[in-house]
Amino acid sequence: MNVRRELLGVYTVWYREVLRFFTDRSRIFGSIAQPVLFLVVLGGGISSAIKGVMSSGGPLAAAAAGLGSNFNYLAFLFPGILGMSVLFTSIMSAVSIVWDREFGFLKEVLVAPVSRTSVAIGKIAGGSTVAMAQGALILVLAPLIGVTFGVVEAIGLLLIMLLLAAVMSSLGLLIAARQKTMEGFQVIMQFVIMPMLFLSGAFFPLTHGSWVTLIARFIPVTYGVDALRQMLLPAAVMAQFRLASVGLEVLFLCGFFVVFLVPAVALFSKQD
Numbered sequence: 001m002n003v004r005r006e007l008l009g010v011y012t013v014w015y016r017e018v019l020r021f022f023t024d025r026s027r028i029f030g031s032i033a034q035p036v037l038f039l040v041v042l043g044g045g046i047s048s049a050i051k052g053v054m055s056s057g058g059p060l061a062a063a064a065a066g067l068g069s070n071f072n073y074l075a076f077l078f079p080g081i082l083g084m085s086v087l088f089t090s091i092m093s094a095v096s097i098v099w100d101r102e103f104g105f106l107k108e109v110l111v112a113p114v115s116r117t118s119v120a121i122g123k124i125a126g127g128s129t130v131a132m133a134q135g136a137l138i139l140v141l142a143p144l145i146g147v148t149f150g151v152v153e154a155i156g157l158l159l160i161m162l163l164l165a166a167v168m169s170s171l172g173l174l175i176a177a178r179q180k181t182m183e184g185f186q187v188i189m190q191f192v193i194m195p196m197l198f199l200s201g202a203f204f205p206l207t208h209g210s211w212v213t214l215i216a217r218f219i220p221v222t223y224g225v226d227a228l229r230q231m232l233l234p235a236a237v238m239a240q241f242r243l244a245s246v247g248l249e250v251l252f253l254c255g256f257f258v259v260f261l262v263p264a265v266a267l268f269s270k271q272d
Contacts, residue, residue: 009114010122017093017126021133031089031134035081036141042203043074043081043145074145079232080202082161083225085138086131090165091193093127094172097268098185120268124169124261131165132158147232156246157231163253164224170260171220177267196221205241213243220256223249 021027136158142149149157175192179185197203199212200221206213216222227249230238243249 006114006118009118010125013119013122014126014129017096017123018129018133020096021130028137031085032137034088035085035138038081038084039074039077039141039145043077072146075147075233076205076229076237077203078142078145078147079228080200080225082135082138082157082228083164083200083202083221084197086135086161086165086224087168087193087197087221089134090127090131090168091172092189093130093169094123094176095182095185095189097123097173097176098179098182101180116269117265120173120265123268124166124173124264127169127172128162128165131169132162135161135165142232149232153231157228160224160227160231160246160250160253163250163257164221167220167224167253167257167260170257170264173268174260174264177264177270200225201241206243217243220253223252223256227253 139154139157171192172189175188176185179188196219199216200219201213201216202221202225206216206222222243226241226243227246230242230246244252
């Protein structure tokens with residue numbers, strides 16, 4: 001095996017994915033507009049509802065008070081929006097595989113003088129980089145809702161987003177490896193993405209001991225969102241919600257990455 005040639009193949013596929021993103025202005029705009037819409041509509045609406053419930057008295061007010069009198073739902077939601085952006089972008093980056101297969105471009109790539117493993121790794125690396133870049137664009141909005149962080153935290157956030165993106169890009173490749181049509185791939189993606197998103201605690205706190213939290217522990221997005229939240233929110237707030245330490249959650253994400261990557265590369269390498 002020519003290592004230099006294989007690395008060049010990985011770089012070429014990665015560069016194509018990144019170039020397609022940064023030259024598509026509508027895609028960049030959409031990557032910012034959707035999270036902002038969620039923050040304004042979902043975040044603003046639920047934040048107002050929580051304040052209304054806490055001021056109304058009664059059993060609902062007592063339950064809401066358990067969140068703390070200084071609970072800022074917009075700040076709580078923001079890491080979930082970051083996770084959502086990374087999830088959507090990374091797992092849907094695999095759509096290019098199905099697209100290339102339908103239009104014959106994938107066949108040209110697969111006959112190139114590099115291994116299919118290198119092509120698969122390049123696809124995952126490209127999807128992960130694009131997803132992290134979109135997350136970084138959303139991260140710029142943090143000060144507008146009162147979320148602050150330093151340079152060290154910013155680097156940690158980018159690394160966690162990159163790791164989460166790599167996990168989900170691997171899952172996307174695993175699903176796309178045998179999909180023949182765009183319609184079939186999109187149906188499966190929606191079936192996978194939406195439950196992951198809503199069960200991960202991206203929008204609502206996970207209650208310890210509940211069946212939702214039990215299921216959430218088997219979802220990789222849960223650990224990515226929780227790690228991002230711990231990096232952005234005060235420790236006093238996260239003491240009520242966190243599932244594990246950031247280090248342990250990074251280890252879980254690495255485990256998911258290996259579990260998805262190995263069969264994804266194996267299936268992609270058996271392309272016809």
